[in-house]
Every structure is written in C-alpha cells, then in structure tokens.
Amino acid sequence: MNEGLSVLAIIVGIAHSGIRLATPYLYAAIGETFSQRSGVLNLGVEGIMLMGAYSGFFVVFKTGNLFLGVLAAALTGILMGLAMAFISVTLQAEQGISGIGLFMFGLGASSLLFKTTLGTVEGVKGFPELHLCLPSGYCLSDFPVLGEIFLGHSLMVYGAFALVPVSWWILNKTTWGLKIRAVGQNPQAADTLGVSVAAVRYITISIGGMLAGIAGASLSISLLNIFQENMTNGQGFIAVALVYFGSWTPFGVLAGAMLFSLINALQLWVQVLGLNIPSDVAVMLPYLLTIIVLAFPFRRALQPAALTKPFERGEN
Amino acid sequence: MKKITWLLLVLLALALVAAQCGGPAATEAPAQATEAPAQPQEAPTEAAPAPAPAEESGPFRVAIVMPSPTTDMAWGESIYDSLLRLQEETGGEANFEIAYSEGMFNVTDAAAAIRDYADSGYDLVIAHGTQYGTSLFEIAPDYPDTSFAWGTATDTGADQGLNNVFAYEARAEQGGFVNGVLAAHLTQSGVLGVVGPVEAGDAKLYIDGFVAGAKYANADITVNVSYTGSFGDTALAAEAANTHIQAGADILTGSAQQVVGAIGVAKEKGVLWMGTQADQSPLAPDIVAATQFYDWVPALRDMMEKHQSGTMGGVVYSLTLDNGGLQMLYSDNLDQNAVAAAKDTEAAIAAGSIDPFTAEAGAGAAMADEAAATLNYDFDPVRVAIIMPSSITDMAWSQSLYDSLKQIQDVVGADKLEIAYSEGMFNVTDAAAAIRDYAENGYNLVIAHGAQYGTSLFEIAPDYPDTSFAWGTTTDTGAEQGVTNVFAYEPRAEQGGYVSGVLAANLTKSGIIGVVGPVNAGDAKLHIDGFLAGVKAANPEAQVNVSFTGSFGDTALAAEAANTHIQAGADVLTGSAQQVVGAIGVAKDKGIPWMGIQSDQSPLAPDIVVATVLYDWRATLINMIKMNQSGEKGGKVLQLTLANGGQTMIYADSLPAEAVAAAKAAEAGIISGDIMVEIQ
Numbered sequence: 001m002n003e004g005l006s007v008l009a010i011i012v013g014i015a016h017s018g019i020r021l022a023t024p025y026l027y028a029a030i031g032e033t034f035s036q037r038s039g040v041l042n043l044g045v046e047g048i049m050l051m052g053a054y055s056g057f058f059v060v061f062k063t064g065n066l067f068l069g070v071l072a073a074a075l076t077g078i079l080m081g082l083a084m085a086f087i088s089v090t091l092q093a094e095q096g097i098s099g100i101g102l103f104m105f106g107l108g109a110s111s112l113l114f115k116t117t118l119g120t121v122e123g124v125k126g127f128p129e130l131h132l133c134l135p136s137g138y139c140l141s142d143f144p145v146l147g148e149i150f151l152g153h154s155l156m157v158y159g160a161f162a163l164v165p166v167s168w169w170i171l172n173k174t175t176w177g178l179k180i181r182a183v184g185q186n187p188q189a190a191d192t193l194g195v196s197v198a199a200v201r202y203i204t205i206s207i208g209g210m211l212a213g214i215a216g217a218s219l220s221i222s223l224l225n226i227f228q229e230n231m232t233n234g235q236g237f238i239a240v241a242l243v244y245f246g247s248w249t250p251f252g253v254l255a256g257a258m259l260f261s262l263i264n265a266l267q268l269w270v271q272v273l274g275l276n277i278p279s280d281v282a283v284m285l286p287y288l289l290t291i292i293v294l295a296f297p298f299r300r301a302l303q304p305a306a307l308t309k310p311f312e313r314g315e316n
Numbered sequence: 317m318k319k320i321t322w323l324l325l326v327l328l329a330l331a332l333v334a335a336q337c338g339g340p341a342a343t344e345a346p347a348q349a350t351e352a353p354a355q356p357q358e359a360p361t362e363a364a365p366a367p368a369p370a371e372e373s374g375p376f377r378v379a380i381v382m383p384s385p386t387t388d389m390a391w392g393e394s395i396y397d398s399l400l401r402l403q404e405e406t407g408g409e410a411n412f413e414i415a416y417s418e419g420m421f422n423v424t425d426a427a428a429a430i431r432d433y434a435d436s437g438y439d440l441v442i443a444h445g446t447q448y449g450t451s452l453f454e455i456a457p458d459y460p461d462t463s464f465a466w467g468t469a470t471d472t473g474a475d476q477g478l479n480n481v482f483a484y485e486a487r488a489e490q491g492g493f494v495n496g497v498l499a500a501h502l503t504q505s506g507v508l509g510v511v512g513p514v515e516a517g518d519a520k521l522y523i524d525g526f527v528a529g530a531k532y533a534n535a536d537i538t539v540n541v542s543y544t545g546s547f548g549d550t551a552l553a554a555e556a557a558n559t560h561i562q563a564g565a566d567i568l569t570g571s572a573q574q575v576v577g578a579i580g581v582a583k584e585k586g587v588l589w590m591g592t593q594a595d596q597s598p599l600a601p602d603i604v605a606a607t608q609f610y611d612w613v614p615a616l617r618d619m620m621e622k623h624q625s626g627t628m629g630g631v632v633y634s635l636t637l638d639n640g641g642l643q644m645l646y647s648d649n650l651d652q653n654a655v656a657a658a659k660d661t662e663a664a665i666a667a668g669s670i671d672p673f674t675a676e677a678g679a680g681a682a683m684a685d686e687a688a689a690t691l692n693y694d695f696d697p698v699r700v701a702i703i704m705p706s707s708i709t710d711m712a713w714s715q716s717l718y719d720s721l722k723q724i725q726d727v728v729g730a731d732k733l734e735i736a737y738s739e740g741m742f743n744v745t746d747a748a749a750a751i752r753d754y755a756e757n758g759y760n761l762v763i764a765h766g767a768q769y770g771t772s773l774f775e776i777a778p779d780y781p782d783t784s785f786a787w788g789t790t791t792d793t794g795a796e797q798g799v800t801n802v803f804a805y806e807p808r809a810e811q812g813g814y815v816s817g818v819l820a821a822n823l824t825k826s827g828i829i830g831v832v833g834p835v836n837a838g839d840a841k842l843h844i845d846g847f848l849a850g851v852k853a854a855n856p857e858a859q860v861n862v863s864f865t866g867s868f869g870d871t872a873l874a875a876e877a878a879n880t881h882i883q884a885g886a887d888v889l890t891g892s893a894q895q896v897v898g899a900i901g902v903a904k905d906k907g908i909p910w911m912g913i914q915s916d917q918s919p920l921a922p923d924i925v926v927a928t929v930l931y932d933w934r935a936t937l938i939n940m941i942k943m944n945q946s947g948e949k950g951g952k953v954l955q956l957t958l959a960n961g962g963q964t965m966i967y968a969d970s971l972p973a974e975a976v977a978a979a980k981a982a983e984a985g986i987i988s989g990d991i992m993v994e995i996q
Binding site for chain 1: 709710740864866871875877881894898904919921
C-alpha cells in the first residue's frame with residue numbers, strides 16, 4: 001500500500017510528528033526533574049497541566065494574546081506548585097498522596113472552570129507554525145529532510161527543546177544547581193553547610209509547577225488550540241515516568257521523551273500504512289518500550305537519595 | 317519536632333471549635349420541663365421517676381439525643397417542642413416522659429448516650445441527626461424491645477436485618493420553595509441572600525428549594541448563597557448576613573441554629589427574614605415574614621402508637637406540606653398578593669404538580685421543532701439518570717445522548733422529566749457506584765452509556781426490579797442471565813458511516829481518505845466498517861487509511877494521527893469519540909474536509925465539517941420511558957437507524973450537488989433495505 005510514499009518521506013513524517021508530540025512531555029518532565037532532583041516527587045503534574053491548559057486557553061480566548069496565555073499558565077502552575085510545596089515541604093505530608101490530591105484538584109477545578117466559563121469546546125488561534133519563508137516565496141521548512149523535520153513547528157515546540165540544555169547547565173554548572181542536587185542527595189549535609197533545604201525545594205517545586213502549567217498550555221494554545229475536559233489524558237503521569245526513564249537528567253528526559261514520541265509517531269504510521277499489525281499492538285508499543293527500559297535495574301542507583309523523604313532537621 | 321508542633325496546633329484548633337460548640341449546650345442546659353440529664357451517664361438515676369421500665373401501665377418514655385440545644389430556634393427546638401406538645405396531648409408527665417441530651421456534636425458521646433437511654437428502658441430513643449446513623453445501627457440490635465428513630469434519613473436498616481428503627485426526614489425543599497416564591501414577590505432590590513450552614517442534608521434541601529422557588533417566580537432574580545461551614549457559628553452567620561445586605565439583598569433566609577446571629581442583623585437593618593425549622597418570629601416579630609415550621613407531632617405520635625402495638629420500627633416518615641408535617645406561617649403585615657402566590661405554590665407542591673427540584677426558571681419556552689411534532693411526548697413524570705464515560709460537552713458520544721434528553725425536557729418541562737447525570741465516569745467501579753446510587757434514589761430509568769458498564773449493570777439491576785436500566789452499544793439485555801429490567805441500545809453506526817463513506821469517495825481528489833479511530837470496538841468499529849464499505853461501493857479505487865489512537869480521549873494523539881493521514885496524502889478525514897476535536901483542529905488548519913458522527917461538530921470548524929451523522933436519541937429515550945411506565949421494565953433491544961430517525965444526516969451547503977445526491981441515494985437505499993451494509 002501507499003507505494004506513492006517514499007521511505008524517506010515516511011521517516012521525515014515520523015520525525016516531524018515525534019518532535020511535536022514530545023513537546024508537552026518535555027516541559028512537564030524537565031520541570032519534574034527539578035523537583036525530583038531536590039528530593040520531591042510531585043505526582044500532581046497532570047492536574048497542574050490541566051489547570052495550565054485551561055488558564056492559558058482562557059486568557060487567549062478572551063484577549064487573543066498568546067504570551068499572556070503562556071504567562072497565565074505559568075502563574076497558575078507556580079501557584080499549584082507552591083501549594084504542593086506547602087503540603088509536602090512545610091507540612092511534610094506523604095508526597096505520593098498529596099500529589100494525587102493535587103491531580104484530582106486540577107482535574108476537577110479545570111472541568112468546573114471550563115463548564116462555568118466556556119461551557120462548550122471552543123477554538124482559538126494559537127502559536128503559528130514557523131515556516132521561515134523568504135521574500136522569494138521559498139520556505140525554509142521545505143528544505144529537504146532537515147528543514148522538513150526541524151522547521152515548521154511553533155515557538156512553544158522550540159522552547160521545550162531549548163529548555164533541555166538550559167536546565168542541564170543550571171543543574172550541573174551553577175552553584176544553585178549544586179544546591180539542588182545536594183538537597184536531593186543528602187539534605188542533612190546541605191543543611192549543615194547553610195543551604196536552606198525548604199527554600200530550595202519550594203523553588204524547585206515552583207519551577208516544576210510552572211513548567212507543567214506551560215506544558216498544559218503547549219497543548220491548549222499551541223498544538224491543539226482547543227480546551228477539552230481532561231485533555232491531558234494521563235500525559236502528566238507519563239512525564240513523571242519519563243523522569244525515571246531519563247535517570248533524572250535533562251538529556252535523559254529528552255531521550256526518553258523523543259523515544260516515546262517517535263514510537264508513538266511510528267505506530268500511527270504503521271496503522272496508516274496498513275501494515276498487518278493489530279492496532280492494539282501498535283498502540284501498546286510506546287508503553288511496552290518504556291517498561292522494558294525502566295526494568296533495567298542499574299538505573300535506580302542514579303535516583304536522588306532523599307527522593308520522597310521529607311526533611312527534618314536533626315533527624316537521620 | 318515540627319510534626320509535634322503541627323499536631324499541637326491542630327489539637328488546639330479542635331479544642332477551640334469544641335469549646336465554641338459546647339458553650340451554649342453547657343450554659344443553657346436543663347431548665348426545661350423535665351429533669352433532663354445534662355450528662356447521659358446520669359440519665360438512669362436522675363431522669364427516671366417512674367421506676368419500672370416498659371411496664372404496660374407506666375408512662376411512655378422518650379429520650380432524644382440532639383446535636384444542638386433544645387432552644388436553638390432551629391433543628392433541635394423544632395422536635396423538642398413537638399415532643400412537649402405531644403406530652404401535653406397525652407396528659408402530661410405521668411403518661412409521657414421526656415429526657416434529652418443536647419449539644420451532642422461529638423458522635424462518640426452521642427452513641428454512649430443512646431446506649432445508656434436504651435439500657436435504662438426508654439421506649440423510644442431518638443437520635444436527631446444524620447451523623448448518628450452508624451452508631452444507632454450498631455446499638456439497636458442489642459435492645460430489641462426499644463424503638464429507635466433517626467433523621468434526616470430514609471434508611472431504617474431493614475436490609476441489615478433491623479426491625480426496631482424508624483427513620484424520618486423533612487422535605488425542607490418544599491417550604492424552601494414556597495419561601496423562595498414569596499421572597500421573589502416581596503423583594504424590591506431583586507437580590508436575596510441565603511445564610512447557609514453546611515452544604516448537606518436538611519440545610520441543602522431547604523436552600524436548593526429556596527433558590528429554585530425564587531427563580532421559578534422570577535427567572536432574573538439574584539440569589540446569593542453563602543455557607544458558613546458550621547451549624548453553630550453565630551458570629552460568622554451575622555457577618556454573612558451583613559455581607560448579603562451590603563451586596564444589595566433586601567430579604568434573607570438561612571437555616572440551623574447559627575441563624576439567630578443573622579436574624580439579629582436583619583432586625584437591626586430592617587431587612588425581612590424567612591425562617592425554617594422552628595418559629596423564629598419571637599426573636600424579631602416585625603421582620604420574620606414567613607416560616608416553614610416543622611411539626612413532628614404526627615410522626616412522633618405514630619411512632620408511639622406503633623411501638624405500643626408491637627411494631628418497633630421499619631417505618632420512614634416524611635414531613636411534607638401535603639401531610640401537614642411542614643406548615644407555612646405567614647406574618648400578618650405582608651402584601652396579600654405575595655402571600656396568595658405563596659399559598660398557591662404551597663397547594664401545587666402538596667398536590668404534586670410542582671416539584672421543587674425540577675421546576676424550570678420562569679416559564680421555560682418550549683421549543684417544538686418539526687421532528688418534535690412527530691414524537692409523542694405523552695408520558696407521566698419521570699426521573700432519568702445517565703452515567704457516561706466522557707463529558708456532556710464532548711462533541712461526541714456522551715453529548716449526543718445528553719442533548720437529546722435535554723431536548724425532550726425542553727418540550728415537556730422540567731417538572732415532567734427530571735435529569736441527573738454523572739459524567740467523566742471512565743472508572744467503571746465509580747460508575748457502578750453511581751448506577752446503584754441513582755437506582756437507590758428512585759430514578760425510573762438509569763442509563764449506563766457505555767459498553768464497559770455491562771457487567772456492573774447486570775449485577776445491580778436485579779436488586780431494583782422497579783427501575784429500568786439501559787446500556788449500549790450492545791444488543792445484550794441480560795435475558796440469558798435472568799435479568800428482566802435492562803434495555804439494550806445500539807446506534808447502527810455502520811449505516812451513517814456508509815453514507816459518509818459514499819460522500820467521502822465522491823469528494824476525494826487524491827483518492828486517499830484518513831480515518832482517526834479511537835479503539836477498534838463498539839460504536840467506533842461499526843462506524844468505520846460502514847465507512848469502508850461506503851467508500852468501496854462508490855469508488856473501488858479509493859484507498860482508506862485507518863488508524864486507532866488506542867484511547868477515546870487522547871486529543872493530542874488524534875491530532876497527530878490527522879497530521880499523519882494528511883502527510884500520507886489523505887484529503888478527506890473522519891473519526892469518532894471525543895478525541896476527534898484534536899483531529900478537527902488539524903483539519904481546520906490544513907483546510908481538509910471532515911465528516912463527523914455522533915454530535916454536531918460543525919460549531920468547532922463550520923467551514924470544514926462538511927457532513928455529520930447526528931445521533932438523535934429522542935425516540936429511543938421516549939420509548940424506554942413509556943415501556944417503563946407501562947410495566948415493561950426491560951428486555952428490549954433498541955436501535956438507532958436511518959429509517960427510524962435515530963440517525964440523521966446533515967450536509968453542509970458548500971458540498972457539490974452530485975456528491976450530496978450520491979449520499980442521499982445511499983441513505984434512501986439503506987432506508988428501503990436495498991443496501992445492506994456489511995460488517996466485517
């Protein structure tokens with residue numbers, strides 16, 4: 001079937017789709033990396049994404065200003081991150097449970113707000129795809145292979161990929177990054193050296209929340225340009241899994257997100273091309289792969305030692 | 317260390333709350349008619365002048381445990397006053413003895429008091445609060461000769477084998493509705509304020525009724541509702557009243573013992589007050605305009621007589637306007653037209669022609685379109701509940717059913733068709749709980765709108781033989797398992813799919829058509845199979861690429877699937893389930909025509925949604941309602957077809973005439989039976 005399509009065209013198609021699909025995962029999982037590197041597991045990412053998706057969409061729907069939309073999503077994310085930080089750092093609640101609570105709050109609140117303010121699925125004009133067309137009429141996104149794969153995405157897609165080296169640099173090359181890692185690895189030692197464990201965790205969780213909010217907005221005002229109840233459909237939880245998958249490093253997360261998204265794009269093509277594989281198997285592929293990679297035990301050694309453990313000064 | 321600090325803070329907060337609630341109970345305690353014990357432990361010794369318990373010639377002995385004081389001007393006082401009146405009626409203390417424990421907001425203490433009263437031989441022990449139910453059901457079996465009663469409740473514990481528990485409830489929404497109508501007629505500012513305690517039980521019923529009544533009388537009225545989060549926070553209730561007045565309210569209402577604070581404010585500001593539970597006019601005779609008064613005497617008298625004749629429990633009492641358990645008291649200085657309107661409403665509720673919960677705001681313009689004219693809406697009042705996997709705004713499966721039900725309601729009115737729904741029930745266990753809940757609450761028709769709910773439904777249905785259940789997509793009514801009250805329904809999606817396929821084959825120029833499927837099962841599978849058959853019939857050369865996202869709700873993946881199809885050359889797309897909004901967005905961006913199914917998706921992208929197979933559930937729903945009312949509770953399979961109007965085709969004006977003609981010919985062929993759509 002589809003003799004008309006060259007293998008190259010299919011590969012380009014998969015790569016182009018993969019990059020786009022990876023965008024929300026990247027924002028959310030990089031944010032979660034910050035939070036987990038400082039020792040806090042935030043399972044509420046899904047809920048924050050939904051709230052971010054809603055608030056970003058709503059602001060754009062009302063004002064038409066895309067950057068205000070991103071700002072609203074980021075602020076919403078920060079607020080929810082602060083709530084998580086208050087519960088898990090100050091109150092020292094069980095992180096898994098409070099994260100689930102945050103998720104359920106986000107799910108319910110975003111649906112409620114949607115119902116009361118919009119009522120029905122609406123569309124907005126989101127971030128445009130950048131085709132970089134020259135005055136001559138030639139668009140760089142039509143440049144064979146490279147242009148076709150890497151151009152023709154929206155600004156939010158590039159933002160997600162730019163985030164990877166930036167966060168790697170912050171985590172590994174700055175004093176502040178060192179503090180984050182110290183707090184996640186050995187909070188007692190960090191504390192004795194005058195690093196405020198609580199302050200660091202508040203900040204990292206807020207960053208995580210902000211990026212999760214933006215992740216939601218990347219769906220609602222860049223990739224899909226609609227808001228629908230529960231539209232993230234579990235992506236926030238996959239983002240948390242990607243952090244484990246990527247061994248708590250931004251480039252690891254990038255690898256995981258790309259692998260997951262490329263396989264997802266591949267399985268779509270497998271179905272479209274009519275290859276004789278049951279759709280259920282195709283749909284299963286990305287998840288199957290994730291489980292296989294996660295099963296390698298050596299990765300656990302890289303886990304921040306203090307992950308999920310509330311810090312209590314003077315306790316060991 | 318920190319943990320301990322927090323624990324201490326929490327304890328301190330609890331202690332403060334306890335002290336606040338405990339205050340009035342401690343100070344206002346027993347200067348009342350009988351030697352009532354302030355402490356339950358003292359009950360047997362102090363409050364029992366008649367020595368022999370439960371002797372036939374001795375007095376009837378009643379004990380009551382209540383969360384607030386007997387002088388709360390609300391819930392507690394209403395029943396305590398009724399007990400005193402019954403005592404008077406039966407000839408005084410010698411024949412009717414009353415003991416009470418008030419301020420029992422602590423359930424453990426209340427349980428101890430209940431047991432104590434039962435132990436010391438009281439004939440009837442009343443636990444006057446929903447919160448006491450669990451304890452009561454534990455205690456009651458130990459004292460088979462004692463009658464117990466509790467409320468607000470309708471559960472006598474019969475299914476747990478208890479036979480000595482009465483339950484009672486006040487249908488507070490009825491008087492609330494009347495108060496609402498009255499308030500709507502009296503207000504000058506058009507703003508009403510409600511000072512609620514906690515959004516639950518009796519208070520919620522009352523307030524819901526009040527809001528509905530006000531809106532019923534005047535759809536444009538503003539009713540501001542606030543809850544203090546407590547039954548006893550008088551100061552906060554006062555502040556809430558102040559706030560409402562500042563917000564423009566010129567009539568206030570509210571419930572629970574906290575309202576004395578609000579009534580004080582109302583009096584000071586000269587604002588009218590609508591009371592409920594007990595008569596609050598003594599507090600401020602000039603401003604209490606009307607009161608829904610609870611008269612528990614008939615219910616209590618009946619409990620006493622039942623007990624004496626050997627029936628220990630098992631009866632549920634409802635206080636209603638009809639049976640006189642609820643009485644409306646109106647102040648003398650009100651506008652007589654307003655009172656007349658309130659009294660008319662009272663009569664209508666008592667007669668059953670108005671249901672406070674479903675009365676539509678204003679008149680409710682009944683919009684009858686052409687199709688409605690052919691439907692026969694002649695059925696009795698009915699209550700329908702739907703459980704659905706996605707939301708009522710999903711632009712697909714769930715919305716299609718909900719919209720149809722709503723259209724029926726628009727015609728017959730909310731008092732004839734009551735709708736309840738639970739959406740987003742993707743978790744089957746939650747859905748099962750919801751199904752059972754609706755059945756338990758007396759809904760006549762409970763629809764589980766998804767093939768995944770079948771197993772649960774067949775387990776639940778036999779427990780509620782008077783309720784009709786329905787589910788789909790399926791043809792299984794559970795008859796083989798002996799289930800008799802389940803309807804099955806099935807949109808024959810392959811029919812509409814076939815017509816769409818014919819249309820798509822006529823529209824495509826590239827010869828490639830893309831299908832964004834959710835999961836290869838049920839309704840989606842039927843649609844796609846029909847679509848494939850339709851394309852093949854109209855243009856054997858055309859190629860249809862089918863992909864499944866593996867999920868009904870993965871909007872992002874559906875969008876990507878649409879992108880993929882377009883890259884693979886597709887110039888016409890279709891798909892189903894709520895995920896398609898993502899795909900439609902992509903189609904819109906790329907200017908690719910879309911064929912919708914289930915709900916009308918054209919509002920999302922008017923230019924590119926060129927055809928829709930719209931599911932019209934009205935005939936199916938009315939059918940099920942009528943069968944339920946004629947005693948046929950289930951066992952039928954109902955199909956939505958092109959022939960019976962369950963599916964209708966909508967074509968965009970922009971389509972080429974010959975393509976529409978081909979599609980309409982396919983429609984006619986299916987309706988006449990000339991075309992049989994094959995399913996793989």
